[in-house]
Amino acid sequence: MAKKQSKQIKVQSVKGMRDILPGEQPSWDLVRDKVKNFGQNYGFERIDTPILEFTNLFKRTVGENTDIVSKEMYSFVTLGGDKLSLRPETTASVARSYIEHGMLNLPQPVKLYYLGPQFRHDKPQAGRYRQFWQFGFEAIGDSDPVIDAELISISYHLLKEIGLDIEIHVNSIGDSECRSHYLKVLKQYYQGHRKDLCADCKDRLNKNTLRLLDCKNKKCENLAAEAPQIIDHLCDECKNHFMLVLEYLDELDIKYTLNPKIVRGLDYYTKTTWEIMEIGQEGKLQALGGGGRYDDLISLIGGRPTPAVGFAMGIDRVIAKMQELKIKVDKPNSRDIYIAQLGIEARKKALNLVEELRATGFQVASNMSKKGLKDQLELANKKGVKYTLIIGQKEISDSTILIRDMESGVQEIIDIKKVKNEIRKRLDSYEAKSIKLKK
Numbered sequence: 001m002a003k004k005q006s007k008q009i010k011v012q013s014v015k016g017m018r019d020i021l022p023g024e025q026p027s028w029d030l031v032r033d034k035v036k037n038f039g040q041n042y043g044f045e046r047i048d049t050p051i052l053e054f055t056n057l058f059k060r061t062v063g064e065n066t067d068i069v070s071k072e073m074y075s076f077v078t079l080g081g082d083k084l085s086l087r088p089e090t091t092a093s094v095a096r097s098y099i100e101h102g103m104l105n106l107p108q109p110v111k112l113y114y115l116g117p118q119f120r121h122d123k124p125q126a127g128r129y130r131q132f133w134q135f136g137f138e139a140i141g142d143s144d145p146v147i148d149a150e151l152i153s154i155s156y157h158l159l160k161e162i163g164l165d166i167e168i169h170v171n172s173i174g175d176s177e178c179r180s181h182y183l184k185v186l187k188q189y190y191q192g193h194r195k196d197l198c199a200d201c202k203d204r205l206n207k208n209t210l211r212l213l214d215c216k217n218k219k220c221e222n223l224a225a226e227a228p229q230i231i232d233h234l235c236d237e238c239k240n241h242f243m244l245v246l247e248y249l250d251e252l253d254i255k256y257t258l259n260p261k262i263v264r265g266l267d268y269y270t271k272t273t274w275e276i277m278e279i280g281q282e283g284k285l286q287a288l289g290g291g292g293r294y295d296d297l298i299s300l301i302g303g304r305p306t307p308a309v310g311f312a313m314g315i316d317r318v319i320a321k322m323q324e325l326k327i328k329v330d331k332p333n334s335r336d337i338y339i340a341q342l343g344i345e346a347r348k349k350a351l352n353l354v355e356e357l358r359a360t361g362f363q364v365a366s367n368m369s370k371k372g373l374k375d376q377l378e379l380a381n382k383k384g385v386k387y388t389l390i391i392g393q394k395e396i397s398d399s400t401i402l403i404r405d406m407e408s409g410v411q412e413i414i415d416i417k418k419v420k421n422e423i424r425k426r427l428d429s430y431e432a433k434s435i436k437l438k439k
């Protein structure tokens with residue numbers, strides 16, 4: 001009976017979703033730490049929003065005719081009848097939270113950052129998952145182009161500091177007024193070439209014309225290269241805004257490429273849009289993230305008109321790139337020790353010692369269920385600790401403990417009362433030595 005049941009369980013993760021195993025965690029930690037560090041240093045506060053939101057939030061903001069909402073959302077009706085979706089992105093949630101918590105009463109702009117999983121029913125392939133991770137920075141409540149430049153700068157420096165080779169591609173897609181004029185011109189252009197469009201673009205033509213510029217089909221790409229550019233159709237205000245963004249970027253010495261095809265896949269963007277491109281083999285570009293101004297988003301969901309700008313970065317792609325470039329991830333300075341014990345009484349003592357040492361700030365590894373010393377020393381070796389403390393029957397009666405240098409194998413007997421000071425002394429001198437060696 002039991003056998004039959006276990007046959008029915010598929011022991012594999014859901015398609016497009018995967019485990020991030022311990023071996024990969026140091027790279028992930030590096031990115032997560034960098035994001036937290038940038039948040040702190042640039043005055044952005046962390047926000048976490050729920051993974052589930054009402055489906056309408058995304059329909060209204062990301063847009064019904066976008067790929068994300070029309071094809072990629074995990075949506076369902078709860079037993080209570082609520083229509084919910086796993087978040088495909090987080091900006092809409094942050095905007096919802098801004099309104100819900102009356103953040104408009106705080107000094108503006110409110111600067112927030114997030115980091116968490118997103119869900120899109122994408123076609124799984126390299127760099128494309130159904131659960132993937134993003135971090136993002138948002139500045140809500142200010143329309144000044146200097147904020148756009150600051151956010152572009154943060155997205156740029158963060159990836160540069162990780163060691164990636166990147167380019168910033170910028171564009172402006174105007175505001176709802178000048179864009180609606182441009183869209184007429186663009187639609188006219190594409191209608192003239194309708195027969196050459198891919199099936200998806202034929203369908204998009206009346207629903208989301210801007211997205212035709214972004215299609216990856218070869219024929220559509222060629223048409224996009226010849227298409228009228230929005231930059232020639234911006235109103236004075238949008239044009240001035242864009243020019244100032246570029247001036248600030250020049251001032252910050254951030255190189256950028258003007259790219260009229262950066263229109264982004266979501267409806268809520270206005271004015272400045274940008275993508276962070278990673279330069280791959282043979283100069284092939286891949287987007288690691290993107291951002292833009294979204295002055296209409298807050299009012300779209302019922303808030304009073306509130307200008308804002310932000311970006312989101314795909315962590316999975318950043319990690320893949322780090323691995324490809326073999327970017328070295330330094331392990332944090334290890335304050336690890338291992339405790340080996342022999343016999344029940346020694347084990348009891350060792351259990352207490354783990355607590356004592358851990359409370360003083362040491363990282364203490366052990367395998368308390370193991371009995372033999374050889375086994376335990378092997379495990380200590382695998383862990384890569386510098387020192388192992390060994391306690392047995394004899395040490396208990398003498399109130400001593402053995403300290404073993406794992407590199408040289410030399411063991412010394414020390415007074416158990418002095419154990420903390422002894423370890424600290426040795427780890428400190430070990431660190432001082434390795435710092436000297438690095439120099």
Ligand code: ATP
Nearest residue numbers: 122127128129132265287288289290312313314317
């Ligand atoms: P693409 O054109 O590659 O589908 P997108 O326009 O849908 O990208 P955005 O919504 O701009 O992506 O999300 C920002 C970043 O999030 C992307 O540049 C990418 O790094 C990451 N991202 C988006 N979708 C996925 C996914 N399915 N798997 C992994 N990362 C993703």
Ligand code: MG
Nearest residue numbers: 067120122265
């Ligand atoms: Mg996509």
